[in-house]
Amino acid sequence: MMRGANRSGLGLQYIFVGLTRLGATVAMGSVLVGLGVAWLASYIAGGSHTALPHLFYVPIVLAAVRFSWAGAVGSAVGAGVLAGPLLPADVAAGSDQPLGGWLLRLVIFVGIGLFVAWLARDSSESIPRAFQDAVLSGRLLQGIERGEVHVVYQPIVDMKTGRITAVEALARWTQPRHGEVSPGEFIPVAERTGAVAALDRFVLKEAVNQVQCWSTPSAPLKVSVNVSATRFAQDDLVENVEAALTRSGLPGGQLQLEITESALIHDVSSAAAQIARVRALGVRVAVDDFGAGHASLSYLDSFAIDTVKIDRSLTSRVVAEPRTARLVSGIIHLFASIDLEVVGEGIETAEDYVHMQSLGCLLGQGFYIGRPVPAEEMADKVLQSAERASSTRSQVETCSGHTAPTRSS
Numbered sequence: 001m002m003r004g005a006n007r008s009g010l011g012l013q014y015i016f017v018g019l020t021r022l023g024a025t026v027a028m029g030s031v032l033v034g035l036g037v038a039w040l041a042s043y044i045a046g047g048s049h050t051a052l053p054h055l056f057y058v059p060i061v062l063a064a065v066r067f068s069w070a071g072a073v074g075s076a077v078g079a080g081v082l083a084g085p086l087l088p089a090d091v092a093a094g095s096d097q098p099l100g101g102w103l104l105r106l107v108i109f110v111g112i113g114l115f116v117a118w119l120a121r122d123s124s125e126s127i128p129r130a131f132q133d134a135v136l137s138g139r140l141l142q143g144i145e146r147g148e149v150h151v152v153y154q155p156i157v158d159m160k161t162g163r164i165t166a167v168e169a170l171a172r173w174t175q176p177r178h179g180e181v182s183p184g185e186f187i188p189v190a191e192r193t194g195a196v197a198a199l200d201r202f203v204l205k206e207a208v209n210q211v212q213c214w215s216t217p218s219a220p221l222k223v224s225v226n227v228s229a230t231r232f233a234q235d236d237l238v239e240n241v242e243a244a245l246t247r248s249g250l251p252g253g254q255l256q257l258e259i260t261e262s263a264l265i266h267d268v269s270s271a272a273a274q275i276a277r278v279r280a281l282g283v284r285v286a287v288d289d290f291g292a293g294h295a296s297l298s299y300l301d302s303f304a305i306d307t308v309k310i311d312r313s314l315t316s317r318v319v320a321e322p323r324t325a326r327l328v329s330g331i332i333h334l335f336a337s338i339d340l341e342v343v344g345e346g347i348e349t350a351e352d353y354v355h356m357q358s359l360g361c362l363l364g365q366g367f368y369i370g371r372p373v374p375a376e377e378m379a380d381k382v383l384q385s386a387e388r389a390s391s392t393r394s395q396v397e398t399c400s401g402h403t404a405p406t407r408s409s
């Protein structure tokens with residue numbers, strides 16, 4: 001599906017990702033090109049025929065990009081000393097070097113260094129790191145095209161009945177050479193480079209198709225899809241969601257977008273507007289990892305959300321820490337009182353399950369309930385959970401092959 005029409009799009013995106021995220025490298029490259037041009041111009045104008053003075057700028061530029069202001073000043077002074085008192089003659093003219101000329105050169109070195117540090121001021125990344133990010137995200141974009149990325153599903157259950165009411169779609173990437181790459185590794189890189197937009201689009205499309213296949217009118221299943229904080233504000237999100245729903249036929253009410261608090265608090269007014277647009281499609285919005293970050297309650301007023309997912313950093317402590325248990329109980333009841341659905345994440349043991357249930361948590365997710373599994377395995381679980389009739393079985397089994405990862409040979 002990603003082949004053909006999207007191939008050139010992904011290729012361009014790869015180049016774009018590389019260029020936009022290599023701010024420091026681009027700044028450094030521009031300065032080096034500028035120096036080359038400056039030397040050529042002075043050569044043509046009959047000035048110095050040696051490029052040596054200009055080579056002094058290379059370490060200054062590198063240090064300014066890598067170590068900012070301090071690096072710029074340190075390397076400029078170092079180069080200034082080297083090009084002055086330590087050399088018997090003016091590096092450009094080959095004649096004796098007057099003190100004034102040497103000082104002027106030192107000032108120019110420092111000025112250029114500070115200018116480059118200013119150009120690269122917004123780049124928090126080191127150059128090697130920016131390169132590594134660009135390479136990994138380029139591979140990820142190719143991996144999406146080549147069928148190396150697939151979606152696994154983790155059940156979310158009604159804690160009273162144990163019945164699967166929803167599944168969370170999670171991305172998995174298996175590189176042909178290096179095997180499985182952890183989401184903890186590739187998701188942050190994809191977020192830094194912008195490649196997460198393509199990943200989220202892919203997962204959304206796969207997940208809604210799959211869940212539409214598993215759902216029956218008598219047992220509608222919901223699917224939760226993660227949307228990166230960096231992606232949530234983007235204009236095409238609503239368009240993509242609408243297109244995925246239309247293509248799959250899944251009703252909007254069966255799709256839930258999970259966003260983290262950081263997506264909400266970054267720009268409150270545009271997040272509120274985006275939530276309104278998403279909910280106008282009937283799509284639900286969940287706040288993910290509640291309790292892991294700021295856990296601010298103030299946004300409950302500002303945002304029309306449907307669900308809050310309590311982070312496992314809280315859930316994992318309810319058994320051992322009575323105070324945390326009381327806190328979680330309070331959170332659950334507070335949210336329930338304003339008609340928000342609450343999901344307890346990270347339920348890893350039977351004890352966690354029983355405790356969360358006793359605290360009033362109605363929906364749960366975690367390794368004890370079920371680990372994320374490929375579509376084929378989840379089809380069986382959905383089937384068993386709903387105890388469907390044999391006619392439904394054949395429908396689900398047909399669907400289970402639908403999104404089996406299409407790997408390149």
Ligand code: C2E
Nearest residue numbers: 170171183187200203226227228346347348366367368372
């Ligand atoms: P998340 O959205 O909080 O997803 C739940 C993560 O917790 C998953 O890790 C899941 O495997 C793990 N988990 C579930 N139950 C338990 C449990 O009982 N104990 C423990 N220790 N862990 C549990 P995973 O799949 O490694 O994903 C990590 C994060 O990567 C996700 O955290 C989500 O933020 C991000 N992610 C995964 N897929 C996507 C995607 O398609 N798009 C975006 N934007 N982010 C994704």
Ligand code: CA
Nearest residue numbers: 168226258288
């Ligand atoms: Ca999530």
Ligand code: CA
Nearest residue numbers: 288289309345
């Ligand atoms: Ca979560």
